[in-house]
Amino acid sequence: MVTGVLPTALESATKAIQILLLNGKEYVCMMRLHSEIPKDDVQRVLTEFVGDIYQRPPLRSSVRRVIRIRTIYYIKILEITDALVLFRVGCQAGTYIRKLCHDVGQALGTGAHMKELRRTRTGPFTENDMLVSLYDLKYASTIYKENKDETYLRQVIQPIERSLAVTPKLWIRDSAVNAICHGADLAIPGILKLESGIKPGDMTAILTQKGEVVALAEALMTTENISNQNRGIAVKTKRVVMDQDTYPTLWKKHKTEHQ
Numbered sequence: 001m002v003t004g005v006l007p008t009a010l011e012s013a014t015k016a017i018q019i020l021l022l023n024g025k026e027y028v029c030m031m032r033l034h035s036e037i038p039k040d041d042v043q044r045v046l047t048e049f050v051g052d053i054y055q056r057p058p059l060r061s062s063v064r065r066v067i068r069i070r071t072i073y074y075i076k077i078l079e080i081t082d083a084l085v086l087f088r089v090g091c092q093a094g095t096y097i098r099k100l101c102h103d104v105g106q107a108l109g110t111g112a113h114m115k116e117l118r119r120t121r122t123g124p125f126t127e128n129d130m131l132v133s134l135y136d137l138k139y140a141s142t143i144y145k146e147n148k149d150e151t152y153l154r155q156v157i158q159p160i161e162r163s164l165a166v167t168p169k170l171w172i173r174d175s176a177v178n179a180i181c182h183g184a185d186l187a188i189p190g191i192l193k194l195e196s197g198i199k200p201g202d203m204t205a206i207l208t209q210k211g212e213v214v215a216l217a218e219a220l221m222t223t224e225n226i227s228n229q230n231r232g233i234a235v236k237t238k239r240v241v242m243d244q245d246t247y248p249t250l251w252k253k254h255k256t257e258h259q
Helices: 011-022 039-048 097-108 134-147 151-156 160-164 174-181 223-228 250-258
Strands: 002-004 025-033 051-055 068-081 084-091 112-122 169-172 191-194 203-207 213-219 233-240
Touching (some): 011 160, 011 203, 011 213, 025 097, 039 068, 039 097, 051 097, 084 097, 084 112, 097 112, 160 213, 174 213, 174 233, 203 233
Parallel strands (some): 002 112
Antiparallel strands (some): 025 084, 025 112, 051 068, 169 191, 203 213
């Protein structure tokens, strides 16, 4: 009874999957109350769960069952029929909607459980513009193998950069690319431009001037600090995505030209 958006990474894109794990999610959930409750009471209690909440993961989970804080961005009731409540919820990654239903039932004093769940968004991927089935993928693969036509494959398999749509970004000089590919941290002189709102500790994406992802990195400075200083390490490289020597190092380029 659980369906919806599940981003799947292929080949080098698996290196960026950790970004998607941090992105917010949206769900449409069918919750069954264990007895009928006035609609106003249901609305009032659901509203109380918007913001930071404490959650202990359910028994069937892949993480340690310790209490942790998760953020509910919004909850909107779509329909209430008898003891069934259909609602849309936007939440921080790692929020368990099954546990949310249980806790709402406890707050109502009746008990409740999740009857059906559909994930409608993971980060930049939504069911409206990005959802494909395994049948779609199989069809696209067959067409490619038979006709060498990539048209359908390009519709169902997205570039890795698509997964970074909501990730803060920095664009770097071509001369700095290969150093980052070898694991070097990014210094301020290598940055051409960057997005606003970056804070220390944020996971960022390092891109080439063409928009190709080079690596994922942890910000050590704010956008303002990076913009106003001439030197220093701006971000610490955490996960290299681009293959080494995709861009030649500066000295190799000069050597080739000289020859």
